[in-house]
Amino acid sequence: MHRQLAFLFLATFAAAPTWAQVCKPFLPDPPAFPLAVRSSGSAHIVITPPSGPQVSFSSPFSRDILYGYPPDYFFAAVGEGWGSSFFKCNGLFGVRGATAILTSPPFLVTTVVSSTSAGAVQITEDGTNNLPINDGFPCTAAAPCSSDVVRFRKVHNYDLVTGLYTLTHVTDRTSVWLDPSNGNRVVTVAHDEGERTATLKLKCGDERDKLADEYLSSAVTIKPKCQDFTQARQDLNFGDYSWALLKLGMTAGLASWSTGGSPIASAYRNPVHNRSVGGASDSKHMWGVAVDVGNVTQSVAEHRRLRAAALRAGANWIEGLNGPCKLRCVHADWRKDAGGYVP
């Protein structure tokens, strides 16, 4: 038992350096404010967040419990006893090993990762303690298994992009994190037999993988898919990649916007680039629906002319003289466009 605990301790902490790269603890270790995570029996978790109602969960799975509650407080409770590691990772959440006391039998757990129509990756864990062992030892008449059949089904939804990922391998004690070295999502699994890592590789197979991941790890509302990006219309690509998102409604609107030859000052921006230029956190430039047309003369008259032309071009939203562009340019967007992307 001690040997198993020691192994578990080592196995789970083996992931710590990676976590440290991508996640920041958002609670001191141990928790200093009244967020109590405790378990009793097989796994009864009572969570008292700093505000909001107390919630409780029951699960026969008493080893790793990953919960996001409420949406702003992503956290993980590990094992029975006091959870001791909490991480907030920009909407992702992870778990680092804790000095939990493992009293439940080891399970064979199958973890299935699938996509949902809502644009999330769904991780379903389904397990049965079908090993003739208890706490690492074979069940015998003298030492019967205390709980030799435990069935559970648990579903975690991770805010990833539908259809972008291929699962290579996962099993129990699952946590999903972003590997900053290559932008891949990685499912890390701590297992009694050692740690296993499942890599969710993006399917695009080119720099769109990295670009799509910028959307995943930013506050942008949309989560584009591989096929949404284009390499056409490089004149509208003000991002860091050769790929861009461009909505057909925007390009059509721009075509009818009589700019009188004024240059385009900005159009598509990838999230990292948008941040670097101080764009809005959900800027429509990242949606591929916004264009800034430069006001070369920087005159009020020219600004007015460009705005008037944008109105006639049916732009949904045009910023005025006091907008972030000021006199330098006129921002217009077609955010309500329900059409597709430029192929």
Added chain:
Amino acid sequence: MRAVLASLVLLLALAQASYAQTAPPDPRVPLWLAQLQDPAWQNRMQTFYAVLNSTGPVSGSGEYWVGPATTKIVSVSPNLGAAFIALLGLENTFGLNLLNDLPEDFSDYWADVVIAVAALNDPTALDVLSAVAHTGSIATNAIASFGSLGLDRAKRLVRNKDPQVRISGMLTTLAIAKAATSRKELRLRAEAIAILLFGLFDRDPEVRITALYALGELRSKEARASILALLSRDLHTGADSEHAEAFAREREEAKRVLRRIDD
């Protein structure tokens, strides 16, 4: 300004009074109603998006999410409709009166509030929507969707001293005329065309260009004589004007529209 603020306070009070009469199912509504009046726009913005996000995912029709989310939440908690209208009034006060440095996030959020209010399809929102008619088609199309009520607003817009607002009035009128296709709407369409013809003689060339554009879109044969008159006038006065470039564009647009009408 004081009158605007007083009417906003009244709207917010009505929203709360209305709430008291019919308790909504979502227990967070009272808190939201209070937070939507927060003096800091950042807090109002945070609440606005929290309210919309509380609906969960909206249809995947490709439509921009704010409108469907608004319709969904207001169907459950109708009090939020009045609160959103009042919110747009607050944001208009902030956005229209700040002379410089409108923050990036504010501008993006302000547009979403306009979309939310447009989605309400509530004629009591006509005031706040008219105040932002010059910001684009979200507002002009929303005003136009009210038909004759919208045309009354368009008449006011085309008399505004700001040319950009008058342009938005012309485009609102165009949207109304385009939608007036049934026999019983012939009068509405005729009235709309009359407003556009009035726009041909506006003192601002951009307004005249917009009126021309609108009449071209409608292929309005009634406009032919007026456009010819406009061409004739510009030929005599435009060449020496400091607005020669605008006049040249205007003449080009007039010729294009005439060709379109005669097609």
